[in-house]
Amino acid sequence: MSEKDTVLEIIDLHAGYDDVQVLWGVNLKVKRHTLTTIIGANGAGKTTTLKAICGLLKNVTGKVVLNGEDISRIPTHERVDKGLVMVPEGRWLFPEMTVLENLRMGAYPKHARDKREETLEWVYTLFPRLKERANQKAGTLSGGEQQMVAIGRGLMSRPEVLILDEPSLGLAPNLVLDIFKIIQELKEEGLTVLLVEQNVHLGLAISDYAYVMEHGKIVMEGTGQELENDPKVKEAYLGI
Numbered sequence: 001m002s003e004k005d006t007v008l009e010i011i012d013l014h015a016g017y018d019d020v021q022v023l024w025g026v027n028l029k030v031k032r033h034t035l036t037t038i039i040g041a042n043g044a045g046k047t048t049t050l051k052a053i054c055g056l057l058k059n060v061t062g063k064v065v066l067n068g069e070d071i072s073r074i075p076t077h078e079r080v081d082k083g084l085v086m087v088p089e090g091r092w093l094f095p096e097m098t099v100l101e102n103l104r105m106g107a108y109p110k111h112a113r114d115k116r117e118e119t120l121e122w123v124y125t126l127f128p129r130l131k132e133r134a135n136q137k138a139g140t141l142s143g144g145e146q147q148m149v150a151i152g153r154g155l156m157s158r159p160e161v162l163i164l165d166e167p168s169l170g171l172a173p174n175l176v177l178d179i180f181k182i183i184q185e186l187k188e189e190g191l192t193v194l195l196v197e198q199n200v201h202l203g204l205a206i207s208d209y210a211y212v213m214e215h216g217k218i219v220m221e222g223t224g225q226e227l228e229n230d231p232k233v234k235e236a237y238l239g240i
Contacts (some may be wrong), residue, residue, distance in 0.1 A: 007031065036195070092150070
């Protein structure tokens with residue numbers, strides 16, 4: 001991977017909560033126009049990694065580099081302005097606001113505001129159901145529909161890197177497949193995606209590159225296919 005192809009790089013990342021250290025020198029790269037996945041067991045440090053990347057934690061050392069610029073010391077909203085956008089685990093919608101209002105909240109960065117209506121039509125093309133439910137309160141939607149709104153809201157920011165934290169969590173199996181089809185489509189359209197996903201089989205199946213995290217460290221990496229075929233990964237995460 002050449003440096004010019006790297007849109008996001010994490011260098012020697014250490015992070016934790018209060019006196020509890022969770023990450024121990026994490027290094028990873030995300031190549032432009034690809035889908036990169038982090039897999040690992042519960043408590044491995046995956047979500048902590050994403051929060052540290054997005055500037056949501058205080059106890060962080062190391063570097064977060066976006067498009068060659070060190071953004072490690074700037075606040076979260078400025079990272080969003082530069083194109084680093086996360087769809088959090090649990091969706092975190094505004095339940096009393098409509099689908100349309102939630103989506104428009106995503107077009108906060110100035111570069112996204114200028115193209116808000118154009119992006120909205122793109123989101124509706126990806127998620128036709130959201131257009132049908134545009135005036136419905138987000139809190140009354142099914143879990144799968146809420147996840148669509150959350151991803152759509154992230155896309156409204158016109159991200160340089162879209163970070164997805166456990167998008168399949170709590171969804172019925174058929175809805176999980178629907179969400180992964182959309183993620184696959186986003187990748188094919190050229191969006192850069194960093195995914196954390198506990199459904200290891202599906203995550204690796206659509207990944208260009210992947211990292212395995214254990215106890216706050218990266219312990220293995222390779223293409224999605226390489227890791228899916230690796231005996232250790234099969235035994236630990238795929239039950240084979």
